[in-house]
Amino acid sequence: MPEPIENLRYSNQQDRLIIKAKVVNSFRKYEQKTGDNEAGGILLGNVYKNHTEITTITTPGRLDKFGKLFFIRSKKGAQPRINRAWKKSYGTLIYLGEWHTHSEANLTPSSEDKIMIKKGLEETIMEIDFLYLIIVGQNETYWVGKQTKEGLIELKSQDSSAWTTPLNPDIWPIYWAD
Numbered sequence: 001m002p003e004p005i006e007n008l009r010y011s012n013q014q015d016r017l018i019i020k021a022k023v024v025n026s027f028r029k030y031e032q033k034t035g036d037n038e039a040g041g042i043l044l045g046n047v048y049k050n051h052t053e054i055t056t057i058t059t060p061g062r063l064d065k066f067g068k069l070f071f072i073r074s075k076k077g078a079q080p081r082i083n084r085a086w087k088k089s090y091g092t093l094i095y096l097g098e099w100h101t102h103s104e105a106n107l108t109p110s111s112e113d114k115i116m117i118k119k120g121l122e123e124t125i126m127e128i129d130f131l132y133l134i135i136v137g138q139n140e141t142y143w144v145g146k147q148t149k150e151g152l153i154e155l156k157s158q159d160s161s162a163w164t165t166p167l168n169p170d171i172w173p174i175y176w177a178d
């Protein structure tokens with residue numbers, strides 16, 4: 001029997017990221033076994049005053065292109081999902097980045113991955129000035145990074161006892177330009 005899934009926590013000095021259990025569960029289903037194609041999609045969630053939560057992901061769609069060593073998420077396929085989530089949540093559930101699977105044991109973003117997420121941040125019109133990149137490895141291993149203007153920083157897995165500052169339940173005030 002698989003272990004019950006819990007929320008995952010990732011952090012560096014300034015950032016705290018929670019990946020909700022429901023999302024971890026989906027990641028498990030798409031783990032890439034040797035010989036499988038890569039899978040992936042987008043990350044959706046909420047930005048709070050002192051942390052971020054990834055609450056929903058999209059899974060591969062028919063417009064995506066994928067092979068054993070690449071996953072190219074279709075813009076056309078994802079945009080309606082992003083818009084719908086945003087509307088339904090009154091503007092709180094937003095696009096937070098990208099995820100895809102790797103099958104190698106040494107989990108690290110490829111040079112294409114680094115270009116993709118950097119370009120994503122530069123080219124997407126957004127209210128946030130960062131994006132997350134999650135690479136899903138085999139056997140519940142993950143590489144989690146945050147792309148900002150300064151670059152892509154890896155976040156480290158942490159257990160809840162390491163987080164002494166309580167989570168602030170207030171949504172970050174995001175101002176939307178019409």
Ligand SMILES: [Zn+2]
Nearest residue numbers: 100109110113
């Ligand atoms: Zn990759």
